[in-house]
């Protein structure tokens with residue numbers, strides 16, 4: 001077993017390359033379930049909060065889950081306490097985690113986004129911000145992250161508001177995610193993360209009606225890995241900023257594929273549902289593989305693996 | 308310690324070994340030897356289970372995620388604990404778990420969730436419907452054999468599960484074993500005779516809702532073990548919510564046992580809207 005070597009992501013030192021996918025690990029609930037052992041063996045090298053919005057949301061009506069072949073469709077609907085609730089009750093507890101904190105935000109207008117970014121970046125506990133652009137801008141009706149122009153406009157507005165690194169999370173439900181990624185980079189994003197979930201749907205085998213309470217949902221897990229690898233490859237080829245790759249990662253082998261596709265770091269999402277410690281396992285396996293391939297040398301390793 | 312409703316799980320999943328597996332009428336009883344977890348899970352708590360090998364490639368190329376199962380009985384065994392799981396095969400996940408043979412590996416996470424409050428006011432009344440008998444058995448083990456359980460099943464084949472109980476009154480829908488009645492009729496009779504009780508129930512949504520309504524009418528305290536589709540079992544996915552008075556609650560961390568007073572309707576079905 002090899003030591004995990006640290007990396008730097010947007011200037012923030014991390015002890016390894018594995019983050020969690022936003023919304024796939026609730027460190028506060030997990031601490032209630034597993035106790036201090038969670039902190040002692042924290043599975044991720046940075047922790048990404050679930051996406052918060054300006055106003056509280058209770059999320060979508062159940063059922064919210066459907067299992068697919070090697071995957072999952074979810075229609076959770078971003079339940080969260082809202083900005084104020086997050087700052088008051090969640091942030092102090094997330095600050096206890098032994099790794100840097102990334103806060104994921106989503107706004108339904110540029111104004112909302114401005115308020116979220118300003119308030120979150122004021123807090124010292126927060127190392128980076130992730131902008132979840134997989135939602136419609138109510139002013140234009142366009143999915144922010146599906147359109148290069150919308151993305152550039154949003155990042156340009158938000159960039160001057162914070163000195164903290166801004167990660168733009170790309171949606172795979174776009175005609176050309178690489179163009180969106182390049183637009184985000186051009187507007188000042190410090191890193192890109194992808195993929196978010198792919199749009200999906202399931203029908204109740206008994207009634208023939210849509211199964212999910214919200215009718216449609218997002219697909220994740222190994223079922224989307226091949227799609228994710230291609231998108232990471234395409235995006236990483238277009239930009240110079242670091243890419244955080246995710247989508248169906250179950251093992252160090254899978255993670256190494258994302259590194260080969262051009263990712264600097266990776267995130268584990270749905271696999272944590274099967275194995276709460278998956279992030280740590282992926283990190284160990286990845287470190288060993290990269291060392292074996294003689295490529296564990298920071299960002300240059302990615303390029304060599306990809307060659 | 309008997310007041311605690313939750314025994315904490317070690318972090319992560321661990322490998323347990325199937326010690327025994329046998330049919331019990333229409334159900335399957337799988338016993339796992341768990342040497343990596345606590346010996347004292349609380350009645351009503353559950354584990355997430357997955358076969359260590361060949362998990363997947365069943366019907367519809369599933370299962371993929373682990374499956375939630377209540378432990379039906381826990382017995383200390385040397386350094387570990389023997390956990391009995393009572394299984395009803397309803398799809399590819401339970402089908403694979405029912406195929407497990409002694410010696411095979413089993414991934415376990417748990418014990419999870421909040422179990423029953425084992426300090427009842429008045430005499431406890433234990434009620435199980437179908438596979439919902441599983442956590443009720445663990446509860447009877449905890450509260451003492453003298454506490455009879457009212458158990459309702461579809462047929463005599465399902466009612467064989469009652470043989471695990473020290474003391475049970477059985478009814479079936481088709482009258483093939485015990486009284487021909489719904490278990491909720493037995494509950495009504497008991498409550499009419501003696502209302503100073505705490506009712507503990509687990510079963511299908513319609514049964515739980517009937518129990519909830521019967522208890523609410525009579526001001527009887529009830530604790531209900533509910534079911535919801537789960538992906539993670541430890542609060543990570545927000546997928547297992549049920550509507551409660553306070554809004555949606557995650558059944559895996561705030562339940563699966565909920566006080567009936569927290570619910571306006573315990574019968575919310577998974578789908579079929």
Ligand SMILES: Cc1cc2nc3c(=O)[nH]c(=O)nc-3n(C[C@H](O)[C@H](O)[C@H](O)COP(=O)(O)OP(=O)(O)OC[C@H]3O[C@@H](n4cnc5c(N)ncnc54)[C@H](O)[C@@H]3O)c2cc1C
Pocket residue numbers: 065066067068353370374375376377378392393394395396397398399400401402438441442533534535536537563577
């Ligand atoms: C806390 C808790 C404790 C439980 N304890 C027990 C127990 O002790 N014993 C026991 O036998 N069971 C128990 N269950 C139920 C058990 O978890 C489910 O029966 C099991 O997950 C079903 O998996 P399956 O693959 O066999 O069936 P599935 O195919 O998953 O079907 C089960 C039900 O899920 C729905 N469904 C069908 N297809 C899908 C799909 N692709 N994705 C999502 N949902 C689908 C349908 O409503 C179907 O009836 C418990 C559940 C919970 C939440």
Ligand SMILES: Cc1cc2nc3c(=O)[nH]c(=O)nc-3n(C[C@H](O)[C@H](O)[C@H](O)COP(=O)(O)O)c2cc1C
Pocket residue numbers: 020021022023024050051072074076078104132169194195196197219220221222224246247248249267268269270271544545
């Ligand atoms: C249940 C669930 C909830 C999610 N919630 C969020 C979220 O709040 N914000 C976000 O940016 N992505 C969210 N995602 C997407 C994941 O972060 C990740 O991008 C995606 O699931 C792909 O990775 P995976 O296949 O490893 O899960 C969610 C995914 C799942 C399965």
Ligand code: FES
Pocket residue numbers: 536537538539540541542543544545546547548557558559560
């Ligand atoms: S099953 Fe994932 S939050 Fe309850």
